[in-house]
Structure formats: C-alpha cells, structure tokens
Amino acid sequence: SKTVSTILVTGGSSGIGKCIAIECYRQGAFITLVARNEEKLLQAKKEVEKCAINDKQVVLCISVDVSSDYSQVESVIKQAQEKLGPVDMLVNCAGTSMSGKFEEVEVDRFKKLMEVNYLGSVYPTRAVITTMKERRMGRIMFVSSQAGQIGLFGYTAYSPSKFALRGLAESLQMEIKPYNIYVTVAYPPDTDTPGLAEENKTKPLETRLISETSGVCQPEQVAKIVVRDAVQGNFNSSVGPDGYMLSALTCGMSPVTSITEGLQQIVTMGLFRTIALFYLGSFDSIVRRCMIQREQSKAADKRE
Amino acid sequence: SKTVSTILVTGGSSGIGKCIAIECYRQGAFITLVARNEEKLLQAKKEVEKCAINDKQVVLCISVDVSSDYSQVESVIKQAQEKLGPVDMLVNCAGTSMSGKFEEVEVDRFKKLMEVNYLGSVYPTRAVITTMKERRMGRIMFVSSQAGQIGLFGYTAYSPSKFALRGLAESLQMEIKPYNIYVTVAYPPDTDTPGLAEENKTKPLETRLISETSGVCQPEQVAKIVVRDAIVTMGLFRTIALFYLGSFDSIVRRCMIQREQSKAADKRE
Numbered sequence: 374s375k376t377v378s379t380i381l382v383t384g385g386s387s388g389i390g391k392c393i394a395i396e397c398y399r400q401g402a403f404i405t406l407v408a409r410n411e412e413k414l415l416q417a418k419k420e421v422e423k424c425a426i427n428d429k430q431v432v433l434c435i436s437v438d439v440s441s442d443y444s445q446v447e448s449v450i451k452q453a454q455e456k457l458g459p460v461d462m463l464v465n466c467a468g469t470s471m472s473g474k475f476e477e478v479e480v481d482r483f484k485k486l487m488e489v490n491y492l493g494s495v496y497p498t499r500a501v502i503t504t505m506k507e508r509r510m511g512r513i514m515f516v517s518s519q520a521g522q523i524g525l526f527g528y529t530a531y532s533p534s535k536f537a538l539r540g541l542a543e544s545l546q547m548e549i550k551p552y553n554i555y556v557t558v559a560y561p562p563d564t565d566t567p568g569l570a571e572e573n574k575t576k577p578l579e580t581r582l583i584s585e586t587s588g589v590c591q592p593e594q595v596a597k598i599v600v601r602d603a604v605q606g607n608f609n610s611s612v613g614p615d616g617y618m619l620s621a622l623t624c625g626m627s628p629v630t631s632i633t634e635g636l637q638q639i640v641t642m643g644l645f646r647t648i649a650l651f652y653l654g655s656f657d658s659i660v661r662r663c664m665i666q667r668e669q670s671k672a673a674d675k676r677e
Numbered sequence: 678s679k680t681v682s683t684i685l686v687t688g689g690s691s692g693i694g695k696c697i698a699i700e701c702y703r704q705g706a707f708i709t710l711v712a713r714n715e716e717k718l719l720q721a722k723k724e725v726e727k728c729a730i731n732d733k734q735v736v737l738c739i740s741v742d743v744s745s746d747y748s749q750v751e752s753v754i755k756q757a758q759e760k761l762g763p764v765d766m767l768v769n770c771a772g773t774s775m776s777g778k779f780e781e782v783e784v785d786r787f788k789k790l791m792e793v794n795y796l797g798s799v800y801p802t803r804a805v806i807t808t809m810k811e812r813r814m815g816r817i818m819f820v821s822s823q824a825g826q827i828g829l830f831g832y833t834a835y836s837p838s839k840f841a842l843r844g845l846a847e848s849l850q851m852e853i854k855p856y857n858i859y860v861t862v863a864y865p866p867d868t869d870t871p872g873l874a875e876e877n878k879t880k881p882l883e884t885r886l887i888s889e890t891s892g893v894c895q896p897e898q899v900a901k902i903v904v905r906d907a908i909v910t911m912g913l914f915r916t917i918a919l920f921y922l923g924s925f926d927s928i929v930r931r932c933m934i935q936r937e938q939s940k941a942a943d944k945r946e
Contacts, residue, residue: 443784475852476806480747483799487791491837495787502780524847532844533795540840543828548779548883579852626827661855670940 378402381460383467386413388566390466392596399424405433405453440493450500460501462512465494470572472527490534511554522623527580555606559599563589682706685764687771690717692870694770696900709737709757744797754804766816769798774876776831794838815858831884861907865899
C-alpha cells in the first residue's frame with residue numbers, strides 16, 4: 374500500500390490549479406499536471422519542482438483538453454496512474470471565466486463555458502472514480518466559484534457552469550460516501566490569476582461595481598485553504614469571512630462533515646439571510662442606476 | 678398596446694409544459710407551442726384548444742430543437758412573434774430527465790442533458806430578451822426541479838443541468854430587473870409525466886427509496902402554481918423598485934463622471 378499521495382490537477386498549468394499543485398508538492402506529494410498547452414505545462418512543472426521536500430518526488434505533465442472527448446481523458450489518466458500509481462486526489466481546476474451582458478455574450482460562449490467548466494470536470498472524475506471506489510479511498514475536488522453560489526449581473530454564461538459543479542458534487546458525494554471518498558467543492562472569490570485578467574477585459578461596469586464589495590485574493594491563499602479542506606474531507610471550502618458567510622447562507626441541502634459546521638449553519642442562517650437581502654438590494658440599486666445613466670446619456674447623444 | 682397575453686412554451690407538447698399552456702389558455706392567452714415532434718405538437722394543440730374561453734384565441738405550433746442551433750431558434754421565435762405579436766411570457770419547459778449511477782450513465786448523456794435542459798433554455802430566452810427589454814415588460818420562466826435544489830443519489834447527470842438553470846435565472850434577473858422583466862424558477866418535485874415514466878426505467882434502487890420520502894404530484898397542479906407565481910409577484914417588486922429610483926449616491930456620480938470623461942475623450946479623437 375502506498376505511503377505517498379498522488380495528486381492529479383487539471384488546469385494545473387496556471388492560476389489556482391498551479392498553486393494547488395505547489396501546495397501539495399510542498400507536502401511531499403507526486404503531482405500530475407493536466408492542461409492543454411505544453412509550454413505552459415513545462416513552465417509550471419519547473420515552478421512546482423522548486424518546492425520539492427525530498428528527491429523522490431515527481432511531476433508528470435500531460436497535455437489534453439479535458440472537455441472535448443472522454444476516451445482521450447480516460448486513456449491519459451490511465452497512463453498517469455500507470456506511471457505514478459492510482460490517484461489519491463483529483464483536483465478539477467480546469468476552467469475559464471468570462472463576464473458580459475446576457476444579450477452581448479457571443480451565443481456559442483454559453484456552450485463553450487459549460488463544456489470547459491462542467492464537462493471538463495465530469496470526464497476526469499469519471500476516469501478516476503472506479504479505481505477510487507475499488508480502493509475505498511480518495512478525494513475529489515471541484516473548483517467552483519462564488520459565482521456558483523450567487524448569480525450576479527454579467528455572469529449569465531459563467532454562473533450556470535459553476536452552479537452545475539455544485540449539483541454534480543452533491544449528487545456524487547451521496548453516491549460515493551460509503552466508499553470513503555470525499556468530495557470538496559471550493560468557492561473562491563475573484564482571485565488574482567491570468568483567468569481573472571482575461572475576464573476583466575469584457576467585464577461590464579455593473580459587474581465591476583458589484584464585485585468591489587468583495588476583494589481580490591491571491592491564488593496561493595486559495596490553494597492553502599482548499600487543500601486543507603480537501604484533505605480533511607470538508608464538502609464546502611470557502612475563502613475569507615465573505616466566503617464563510619456566503620457558504621453558510623447558500624449551504625442549502627449540502628452535506629456537512631462536522632457537527633460544528635452544521636451547528637454554525639443552523640445558528641447563522643437567519644442573520645446571514647438578512648444581510649444577504651441588503652446586499653441584493655444594493656446590487657439591484659447599482660444595476661438600476663447604471664441603466665438610467667446609460668439611457669440618459671443615450672438620449673443626450675441623440676439630441677446632439 | 679396589447680390586451681391579450683402571448684405565451685410561448687417550449688416543451689409544450691407534453692408533461693408540465695402542456696399543462697402550463699392549458700392553464701394559460703384557460704386565462705385567455707394566445708399560445709405558441711414549441712417542441713421537436715410535430716405529431717405530439719398537433720395532439721397537444723387539440724387538447725389546449727378545448728380549453729378556449731373565447732373564439733379569438735389561437736394556438737400556434739412550431740417544430741424545432743431548441744437546444745441544437747441558436748439561429749434556428751431565433752428565426753422560429755421571430756416567426757412566432759410576427760404571427761401572434763411579441764411574447765409576453767416565455768416558459769422554458771423543454772427538458773428531459775434521467776437517473777442512474779455516476780459511472781453507469783453513458784458518458785455522452787452528461788453533455789446531452791446539459792444541452793437540452795440548459796442550452797435549450799438559454800437560446801429561447803436569448804431570442805425574446807431584446808424585445809422584452811424594449812417593451813419594458815415580460816416574464817421568463819425556467820422549469821428547474823427539486824433536483825436543482827438538492828443533488829441526490831442517481832442524479833449526477835441531471836442535477837447539474839437543473840442547478841445551472843438557477844445560476845442563469847439569478848444572473849439574468851439581476852440584469853433585467855430594471856426593465857420590469859421578472860424571472861421565475863419553478864422547482865417541481867417528481868411529477869406524473871411521460872418524462873418521469875422514462876426516468877423510472879433506469880432509476881437505481883437508492884434513488885427510488887430516497888424519492889419515496891416525497892410524493893409524485895400531478896402536472897396540472899404544478900402548472901397552476903407555477904403560472905400563478907409568474908404573474909402575481911409583480912406588485913411587491915415594483916414597490917421596492919420605486920424606493921431605489923428615489924435615491925442618489927456616489928456610484929451614480931462616479932458613473933456620470935466616467936461617462937462624461939469618456940465622451941470628452943471620444944470627442945477629442
């Protein structure tokens with residue numbers, strides 16, 4: 374039986390995925406990085422290798438699109454398991470974000486985002502689940518987003534893909550809990566990554582203003598919290614006090630892994646819902662005012 | 678200005694969609710039924726027409742797959758709006774369900790379910806939204822499911838598609854609220870429809886046992902409740918909205934300054 378943890382990280386070549394890989398490597402794990410771009414993978418591999426704590430550790434890189442074709446993903450993960458042994462923890466971090474008004478988003482983006490963020494998590498999970506069930510052990514992580522807990526202005530193409538991950542995680546956890554496999558869903562806030570920089574290019578004003586109520590955090594910080602929660606087997610992983618409140622508020626029918634967590638959710642629900650209603654009110658205000666503003670300036674332009 | 682409601686129901690040829698169409702028709706609406714199968718559409722049209730309350734009412738049938746190609750959906754809804762006038766309420770009821778263990782579900786079902794249940798709601802919504810925003814009125818309904826509120830054993834392919842509808846509805850509502858368009862998300866439980874019968878064929882034992890804690894209800898009952906919820910909540914929301922209209926703050930000032938600066942910058946170029 375194995376003494377070393379084998380971790381497979383999709384989307385491991387940049388952003389939160391890369392930081393999760395580094396965090397696990399620092400704890401002595403063997404890492405497989407999965408992403409599409411080979412150059413970025415090799416770059417990330419070098420960064421991860423710097424954090425080795427012993428000389429037996431290995432970083433394997435595999436280039437594949439996890440959202441396009443299941444049989445490809447299956448064969449690639451099979452190879453990885455042959456080289457580094459069965460996967461102890463799968464980190465589904467492959468994903469992309471975008472923001473824009475519903476009728477301005479290119480129509481094919483709805484499908485594309487859902488494929489990358491959702492199917493790109495379904496396929497790797499499917500590829501490792503049988504082995505994990507046989508071994509009666511494992512961890513599966515889904516990196517959702519705060520946009521997977523609340524739908525905000527500008528995220529009509531993104532939020533659904535992140536909400537979908539939660540539905541998948543809840544159903545899956547119920548199926549595999551007797552097999553001692555734990556699912557963790559991470560809900561990071563806006564995180565300072567290349568992905569966010571890309572998203573900011575088309576971000577509507579309203580989204581920007583609403584996002585300002587919550588800050589931007591660092592991927593290293595997210596990675597630490599998420600890895601700790603996954604190892605402990607916590608279903609919900611949130612970052613910061615805002616994240617804590619949002620997770621407690623939106624816990625719905627999610628499972629809990631500790632009685633304390635359950636008690637906290639029960640006790641804080643009423644208060645958090647009250648606060649949430651105030652936030653929602655202010656978001657609606659922002660949206661309405663931007664709309665009025667835009668129409669006044671359109672009318673002014675017409676008069677000229 | 679129109680006095681009659683024009684309702685477009687996707688998935689209107691059977692199950693909950695058909696019952697919603699009947700419920701609206703009983704209240705004098707003009708209905709467009711959208712589904713793939715022409716025979717089922719004509720069958721449903723006959724059933725809906727029986728419930729007419731006056732002889733001006735019309736049921737239009739359109740056969741299209743709402744999940745495959747946006748431009749098809751767009752053109753078909755354009756036709757419908759030319760015949761019956763702009764859509765007052767869009768009911769996104771096109772969808773299918775299935776249950777099975779995660780590793781036993783055929784791999785392509787994850788994609789298929791998401792396409793039908795999610796994209797099949799995105800595309801019609803996209804096709805009506807611009808007109809609704811121009812008219813400053815409208816209702817958009819998404820038929821999710823209790824499986825879109827809780828992920829249960831056996832629904833790893835279905836729950837995500839229904840959770841996704843909620844994410845879409847929440848984001849969309851925030852964008853269109855100032856335009857007086859309201860979004861309703863329906864969360865029906867197991868409902869006695871052909872869709873459920875199909876789902877039961879592959880339902881795992883665990884799912885069956887868990888579902889027994891909640892009953893099966895009738896689509897007519899679901900339709901009544903869902904239609905009422907879509908129409909009735911307007912007054913309260915309008916009152917709250919009026920409070921927002923009456924106040925200024927620094928965000929508004931910042932928006933104004935930003936726009937004037939960018940207008941001035943544009944002029945200089």
